[in-house]
Amino acid sequence: MPRFAANLSMLFTEVPFLDRFERAAKAGFTAVEFLFPYAFATADIRARLDANGLQLVLHNLPAGDWDAGERGIACIPGREAEFCAGVAQAIEVGTALGVPRLNCLAGKMPAGADEAVLRATFVANLKFAAAELHRAGLQLLIEPINRYDIPGFFLNRTEQAIAILDEVGVPNAFVQYDIYHAQRTEGEIAATLQKHLARIGHVQLADNPGRNEPGSGELNWPFLFAHLDRIGYQGHIGCEYKPANGTEAGLGWRQKLAQ
Template identity: 35%
Template structure:
């Protein structure tokens, strides 16, 4: 692994979004990520990254109206046109901002929706997104999200994501593997990493339970880092956790992880 990425949707929330880039740099990170940067012009994001000497790992396609409970819409039967209209706009933004990969959220299952129909819609929509993204040199990411975090999220099990990547059949569709979500559903994250390392573009961490800093729960992070090294994982590990207090006060775990793993 190359080091740790600051997920500035979770970390440094005590600061305005534009100030979180410099805060991440000052805390020792050299990579950041965020689930939705669209409130900032793409050129502003690129400038902030340049000014702070930072790279960016990933962001996302629009997730919809969070206040109404929307968590993406790639699998939703009534949102096909809306999803496809968002593809070019999102990819243009990513290219202008210098974002190499976009997470595409599947959405929350509507009451009474047919799961098989949703699956077919999801695969078809993801193929459209993947083809358009390939033309722009952008990766499309799938992240399984546990129902304990988002009730009825369409892609929960990492093995469902593996199946989707296989069916989509595009080399630029990769996995965003979240160790916290996998642990939440009782999956073995270490075995999954060993079995599917070739599909993983990025890894997210938070301890379980609580979704706080590593070392506050039951996950064996030393074993995680060793497993990533054993499979020759060449990406970053994203810190997507909710600090128990201030962000800086909670970063001691990163020093304890060892200088060789510090970003």
Template identity: 40%
Template sequence: MLNFSANISLLFNETELIDRFKAAKQHGFKAVEIQFPYSLSVEAIQKTLEDNGLRLVLFNVAADDLLSGGEGLAAVPRKQDQFRQAVAQALAYAEILKPEAVNILPGCCHDKNRQPDYLETFKENLGFAVEAFAPLGIKTVFEAVNTRDMPEFIIHSGEQMLDILDQLDSPNLFMQYDIYHMYRMGEQPEEFINRHAEKIGHIQFADCPGRGQPGTGQINFRQLFSAIEKSSYSGWTGAEYKPAGLTSESLGWFGANTKPADNFARQI
């Protein structure tokens, strides 16, 4: 049976961020993830997690201007000091909230001629993050993002992620494999997960195209969930999609007391 987490940066956005923890619990989730928790105090997050009996399994290191069209933080050579400050901020949250993994967004390079420098900077920064989080027993993960939604993103395939893992060769560094992004890049997620499950620290999903809930696009989620269950992957599978309407109306794929793949099969 898969372990599903709700990404409350996208799900339950009908309410304020602090109230989404409770909404996730009320709808049957035992764990949540959040893209950037820093608008809330770590004490407020810790309290609402305890009050609702939830686990926080993942959050991101801050990414500066990435979501507003900038290059982000983790690969930009002139921003290395700022990246280390962002890691320190994430570490302060991680020491208290104890997530299973912290994600690093590689970011973009707007000048193709500088891409090699950006990749080297990213690998150096990634190594720094691994050394920061490993003593806490927390995995460092990084993800590829499709270049249709975010042109010039420097890491945009499973093969690139595998190559970086091989180069850094750290037992505490893993891929965050996002089904939506990799499907949009033409990959076959089921095959990739089956081959490389031991190198994946976290999985996220949304349907494609549109990034909506399962059943709104082209992905066969009954087949996909079954493939993840049969693989050696044992981490959390994060619902990170944009609900088409109320979040509560988007959860037909999810059953709190039934096997999720079977439950979804009854919905299609």
């Protein structure tokens, strides 16, 4: 059976963030991930991880003004100093929390922006971030996100992400492959996973349509989980979905589908 990590930004959201760690452990998870740790004391998160025997496998770099609708700043010219400061903050916090990898959200394309300039900005920022993370012993991830959910998001296809990583040209930068986003944008999930497995540093899931738990939509999860085992994926699979009827009520898919 694959190793699953509970995404605490999506699961157990009926309780305060710091209480979700205990809920995840009681639900049988041994690993967690979440969007951002920066609104909480690092020591408090570390204490919840330790008290519940949980491994933190992923969080994101700071991504601009999230409440105002920003979804990353890495591709946006003129925000480089803010991006670099965010990298330093993420490394400091992530190291204290024991996270092995950090995800960099590219951001949404400003109206009228030149895509070549956005790409050059993104590549330059990634080179800086990857070098800083390498010194800290961390992996850097970039995540293609579908433009139905986030219109104008710069990075939206796997091949685009691979080409950008080729340009960045560092050994510690990988794709965060979210099956839900990939299904909405390009399909070919099994073939893409197999083709690019060596370039994929983390996998996330949700079913489609609806972004709910596996088994609620069109994807063949028993096949995909077995496929990930067959091709040798060794990492966790982040459960980044919206529970249809409460988190615990919808967790039966782990035993039903991951056989």
